Amino acid sequence: MARIVMKFGGTSMAGTERIRRVANIVRRQAANGNQVAVVVSAMAGETDRLVNFCREANALYDPAEYDVVVASGEQVTSGLLALTLQSLGCKARSWLGWQMPMKTVSAHASARVASIDAASMISAMERGEIAVIPGFQGVSEEGRVTTLGRGGSDTSAVAVAAALKADRCDIYTDVDGVYTTDPRIVAKARKLKAVTYEEMLELASVGAKVLQTRSVGLAMKEGVRVQVLSSFVDDDATPADDLPGTLIVSDEEMTRILEDGHMERQHVTGIAHDKNEAKIILTRVPDKPGAVAHIFEPLANASINVDMIIQNVGRDKGETDVTFTVPQSDLARAQALLEDKRGNIGFNRIITDSHIAKISVVGVGMKSHAGVAATMFQALADRGINIQAITTSEIKVSVMIDEDETELAVRVLHTAYGLDAADEAA
Numbered sequence: 001m002a003r004i005v006m007k008f009g010g011t012s013m014a015g016t017e018r019i020r021r022v023a024n025i026v027r028r029q030a031a032n033g034n035q036v037a038v039v040v041s042a043m044a045g046e047t048d049r050l051v052n053f054c055r056e057a058n059a060l061y062d063p064a065e066y067d068v069v070v071a072s073g074e075q076v077t078s079g080l081l082a083l084t085l086q087s088l089g090c091k092a093r094s095w096l097g098w099q100m101p102m103k104t105v106s107a108h109a110s111a112r113v114a115s116i117d118a119a120s121m122i123s124a125m126e127r128g129e130i131a132v133i134p135g136f137q138g139v140s141e142e143g144r145v146t147t148l149g150r151g152g153s154d155t156s157a158v159a160v161a162a163a164l165k166a167d168r169c170d171i172y173t174d175v176d177g178v179y180t181t182d183p184r185i186v187a188k189a190r191k192l193k194a195v196t197y198e199e200m201l202e203l204a205s206v207g208a209k210v211l212q213t214r215s216v217g218l219a220m221k222e223g224v225r226v227q228v229l230s231s232f233v234d235d236d237a238t239p240a241d242d243l244p245g246t247l248i249v250s251d252e253e254m255t256r257i258l259e260d261g262h263m264e265r266q267h268v269t270g271i272a273h274d275k276n277e278a279k280i281i282l283t284r285v286p287d288k289p290g291a292v293a294h295i296f297e298p299l300a301n302a303s304i305n306v307d308m309i310i311q312n313v314g315r316d317k318g319e320t321d322v323t324f325t326v327p328q329s330d331l332a333r334a335q336a337l338l339e340d341k342r343g344n345i346g347f348n349r350i351i352t353d354s355h356i357a358k359i360s361v362v363g364v365g366m367k368s369h370a371g372v373a374a375t376m377f378q379a380l381a382d383r384g385i386n387i388q389a390i391t392t393s394e395i396k397v398s399v400m401i402d403e404d405e406t407e408l409a410v411r412v413l414h415t416a417y418g419l420d421a422a423d424e425a426a
C-alpha cells in the first residue's frame with residue numbers, strides 16, 4: 001500500500017462534468033489500495049475573476065481581505081470534489097487550510113508554508129477516507145486566511161506530500177509530462193521519463209511553464225518525488241503507478257533510472273526559451289571600483305531581478321558599457337530608477353530593447369562533459385544567429401538573441417544535441 005498525493009489544476013476542475021472525471025481518477029487510485037489525498041485548484045479563470053472583484057472594490061486593497069476573497073475558489077472545488085467522490089461511493093471529506101491546519105507565514109498574497117499538522121488527516125486516511133484539500137490557501141499565526149501566490153496549488157500539493165511522507169506527488173495537468181522543449185515549436189520534442197530537481201528548476205525558471213517554480217524548490221528540499229501527468233486520459237490509460245508521465249527526482253534516483261536502462265544519458269536534457277526579458281545598455285559608465293554596485297543596488301532595493309550581465313571591455317578615458325537584462329514587466333520601472341540615479345552612476349545613455357529572447361540548454365550531463373557550450377555557439381553561428389550575451393551555470397548555458405530568431409534557435413539546438421524524436425531510435 002502506498003500513500004499518494006494527487007493534484008488537479010484549474011482546467012481539470014472547470015465545471016461539475018470535469019470534476020466527475022477527476023473523481024473517477026481519484027476513485028481508481030484509492031481502489032488500488034492506496035491512501036489518497038487530493039489537492040485541487042479553483043476552476044480555470046475563477047481566481048482571475050476574484051482578483052478583479054478585489055480591484056473593483058478597492059484599488060488599494062488590504063492583502064488580508066484579498067486572501068479571504070481569492071482563497072474561496074479552492075473552497076468551492078474541494079467541497080464539490082468531496083461531494084462527487086461521495087456520490088461514487090467513496091468516503092471523502094474536505095480539509096480547508098485552517099482546519100488541517102496548514103500554517104504559513106503572514107505575508108498575505110504570497111505566503112510560504114511554515115508547517116503542516118497532518119495528524120488528524122492521516123488518521124482519517126488510515127480509516128479509508130479520501131482527504132480533499134483546497135490548494136493555494138493556508139492560515140497565518142494570527143489565525144487569518146493566507147494564500148501562497150498565483151499558481152500556489154502546486155506548492156500546496158508538494159507541502160502536503162512532504163507532511164504525509166507520501167510515496168509520490170502526482171501533478172495532473174493539461175500536458176502529459178515535461179518535454180525536451182516546447183512541442184508547439186519542435187514537433188519532434190520528446191517527453192522525458194525523468195528529470196532531476198535541479199534541471200526542472202532551471203527549465204521552470206527559464207520559461208518551461210509546467211509547475212510553479214517554488215513547488216520544485218520545495219520538492220527538492222523535502223525530497224518529494226513528483227510526477228507530472230495528464231488528467232485528460234481514457235479509462236484504459238496507463239495507471240499513474242506505472243509512471244506514464246515525467247518523474248522529477250533526486251540525482252541518486254536519476255542515476256538508478258539510468259543504470260536500470262530506462263533512459264539514455266544525454267549531455268543536454270532540455271531547451272527552454274524565455275521572451276519575457278528586456279535588455280538595458282548603459283553607455284560610458286566610469287570604469288572604476290564601485291561603478292557597477294551603483295547600478296545594481298537601486299535595482300535590488302526595488303526587487304527588480306537582474307539576470308544576464310555583461311561589462312564590455314573598457315573604452316579609452318576609463319569608461320565602459322554595461323549590458324544586462326530585467327523582466328520586461330519591470331523595464332519601465334528600472335529605466336526610471338536608473339535615470340534618477342544618473343548623477344550617482346555617471347553613464348551617458350540608456351539604450352533599451354525588449355525585442356530579445358533567452359535560450360537555455362539545461363542538463364546535469366554537462367557537469368561531466370565538456371563542449372556543450374561550444375556545440376551551442378557553433379550551431380547558432382551556422383544559422384547566422386547572433387549571440388548578444390552569454391551566461392552559464394554548472395548545468396545550464398543561456399544566450400541572448402534577437403526575439404525573431406527564437407523558434408529557429410530552439411529547433412536548431414534541439415537537433416544539434418540529438419534530442420529530436422527520430423534520433424532516439426538510432
Ligand code: ASP
Nearest residue numbers: 041047136150151152153
Ligand atoms: N487558483 C490559484 C491561481 O490561479 C492557485 C492555483 O491554481 O495554483 O493562481
Ligand code: MG
Nearest residue numbers: 009151154212
Ligand atoms: Mg498551475
